[in-house]
Amino acid sequence: MTKIAIFSDVHGNLTALNAVYADAQRLDADDYWFLGDLFGPGPDTQTIWEKLIRINPSVNIRGNWEDFLITAMSRRDELSNSLQEIESYVIQHLAYPRELCHLLSDWPLHQEVTINGVRIGLSHHLPDSNSGDALSVRAEGSDLQALFMNSRQKLDLAIYAHIHHPTMRYIDLNASLQKGAQFDYAKADERLILNPGSVGLPFDTPTRGYKERRAEYLLLEVGTSGELDPQFRRVPYDLTKTFESAEKQRLPFRESYINGFHV
Ligand SMILES: [Mn+2]
Secondary structure (H helix, E strand, C coil): CEEEEEECCCCCCHHHHHHHHHHHHHCCCCEEEECCCCCCCCCCCHHHHHHHHHHCCCEECCCHHHHHHHHHHHCHHHCCHHHHHHHHHHHHHCCCHHHHHHHHCCCCCEEEEEECCEEEEEECCECCECCCCCCCCCCCHHHHHHHHCHHHHHCCEEECCCCCCEEEEEEECCHHHHCCCCCCCCCCCEEEEEEECCCCCCCCHHHCHHHHCEEEEEEEEECCCCCEEEEEEEEECCHHHHHHHHHHCCCCCHHHHHHHCCC
């Protein structure tokens, strides 16, 4: 059995990341996959980078916030004013921002991994685009098919992040052939889709969003014959530490970050 801790959307919240790592270690995770969005709009930067090095994920996917940081280093005028301000803060608080951006720009948008015979596609959002809202909670099965197109057709399972909602869904790749027809199990070409939610900035309102003060990640067990057991973890942590860090380091937009957790 292989146990993988899949985590994403840390968004500058070291206390939440520490809680996730401690939980995954306690549960004996064999490996870690990071699906993108490490820095901003939260207060923590260099300490998060050092933590990620310690966690040492075997997969690192490039999120849209990695691209914001890379853009801020070279073509900052292309970003909105608020993003420029946030990314300037991140750059000022990193020890080697230029070298780090060089490294982040090599992270792929998607990667395919096979574990005990299960073929898994990993991306921050769409396999060829880490931004936008095509795969939001209102997405249809036909939108989600994009996770399996082209060479990805052979995948058993796709995992994406970005929407900050822990999710488990099935889609039928043959659905377009059977419109209006009764669902036919024999003709269905089913795939599984998982989303680990967000470590540092969850958006899922039905579970009370930030008021929960818990960090989300996915612990995926894959048995030796490919049996899947996805476990959605929510780990409590001390959110006041994150807010103290925001005040102490004079984080841009800290008031709206603390009150609504967005800018
Ligand atoms: Mn994102």
